[in-house]
Amino acid sequence: MEASVLPPLLRLVPLAPMLAVLAGVALDRLVGDPQRWLHPVQVIGWGIGWFRRVAEDWAGDRPGRLRLAGTGLTLLVVGLSGLAGWQVERLTLVHPVALPLLVIALASALAGRSLEQAVQAVVAALPPFTSGRSPADLELARQRLAWIVGRDVDGLCRSEILRAAAETASENAVDGVFAPLFWMLLGALLWCAWPDRALVVLPGPLCLAWSFKAASTLDSMLGYRQGRLRWLGTAGARLDDLLTWLPCRLVALSLPLAAGRPGSALVNCRRALLQGRPDPSPNAGVSQAAYALAADVHLGGLNHYGGLPKLKPVLHAAGRPADALAVTRMLQLTRRLTGLWLLSALAIALGGCIDVTPWSTQ
Template identity: 65%
Template sequence: MGDPRWCPHPVVVMGWWISMLRRGAEAWAGTRAWKLRLAGGLITLVLVGGSGLAGWAVEQLAPTPLLVVALASALAGRSLEQAVVGVLKALPNSEQPVQNQAGQALQPARQALAWIVGRDTADLDAPEILRALAETASENGVDGLFAPLFWMLLGAGLWNLNPAWPGPLALTWGFKAASTLDSMLGYRRGRLRWLGTAGARLDDLLVWLPCRLVAMSLPLAAGQPGRCLGVLAAARRDGAADPSPNAGLSQAAYAHVIGVRLGGSNSYGGQIRQKPLLAAGLPAPDQAAVLQMLQLNRRLELLWLTAAAAGAFITKTLS
């Protein structure tokens, strides 16, 4: 459905709370590591718990159309696709080989890319812009679409057992709160190396299973059912060197299914960080590969929803 424009997005509201709580925590804790860790844990508890309770209240009190809109706002598939396609459209001479694109002509694409990736984009050439797009399409396909969809479907299952229990929106908003905490505080620099620890670890934990389910089911969406276990094994192997337990694995799964090479040197705040090579030996991603990743996201989302609907129908029939 895309993000609703007529009201503040729930993630924006979460961001307001995080910013306010962070200011209070840093004023109280100063530079003392143990106080920052304690404050980070309390922020995580308040935000995740409060978001889950807010979702539960909407489930119990709001009319169905509002619940549908709230659920749709938690799935970032369309907004991710629009952002990635926007960068592709900003690349000059898209029909020409990317090696011929350089200089000031790349500035619109670099600026658009800066909105959706954490790395420095000011000096990227066209092949590096395409690599960044492929990596964000794969990593954020898991973080922004399939991980919240997993918790949404799990909540729907709980709701089916007992409508009074927390259901799809409660679990999904709780996950989105952890994800937003990781995005805003989960950095290993300054005070955030302690203040953001709890949120980052919780996000890693909540994404762990959905990430591996994506790696195992992605070949099905690509019409390669015989590769499910092989892609999972290859993604675990290639992604093991990444400091994140999920980012490298999710990118590696897409790289092996699409048949492209990801990873390499990235600049963050002027500092070079070497990311592990994923699917080494394969060609670098081009525009067709990036678009294929977005198409796979749509197909896999439909596959997950179909499987969940079939499971619900079978369960209801047997009961």
């Protein structure tokens, strides 16, 4: 391979894509999402809101037109988000001094620290058992919980608050950490495997991560089975399910390794798939079941949404009720599994399937 065909960044540092992802994860863990900074997801949300108004003005209440408009909206939002990431990558490949911009952008696609802080804030707001206080003292915990869950929180007791915190910690670990991280790592490995094509053809870590975030944001904003969204949000919701499907199952397979029980990986993965199957979401039930099994916690049961009861599948019925230690354990598992995924991807990049030696010796 001629060194001259390589982008300048990959000619200087062949493993730069993987190192950029590592730096992005580290930045997310250290800084999170500063509230005063403009976040790419906010921009994506503004775009979705604008395109939605245009789509509804054109489609009205006609289901066929709404489905068509939703498909076009999804392709446009995801395509523009991926293109924006692709442009940042091109800039970085040609001008290595722009690498910090790529690292910051990659960190913006992750929600590890913000998820952990939000869940810990709920647990910290719970009064101790020995306080002898009234149920009104749970109000702060309910308010903080309402920021991160979709269920009704009014009147939830301590045990139900802890169960909700554990369930959102497990479900959002896939949505906010492992799914975007999977697409980042895939993009980085593609660049490492075919560095001569990175500048022209292949999407990189940011292009794939921002494309996923766009699909996830579409699902969050439009993926509701009510009113016009029943048809307008279908394409975005299904794309999000599709892009999350494989990362979710990789989490179910690898989480026992992070829990220190590698021998139970296949068994627990099968159990998570079986127990999570009744959930309406193809991924949420599986991710919650995987964490329930790894942390030995009983999850699922009756929730209320908009005043209406909804029975969620019971997960790991033999486990212990969710408590503060169980929630902490789940957050620890997320950190450990993140490290395991990063080390595995780095080993692949350094291993026999990707030979970096010719790149640096030409």
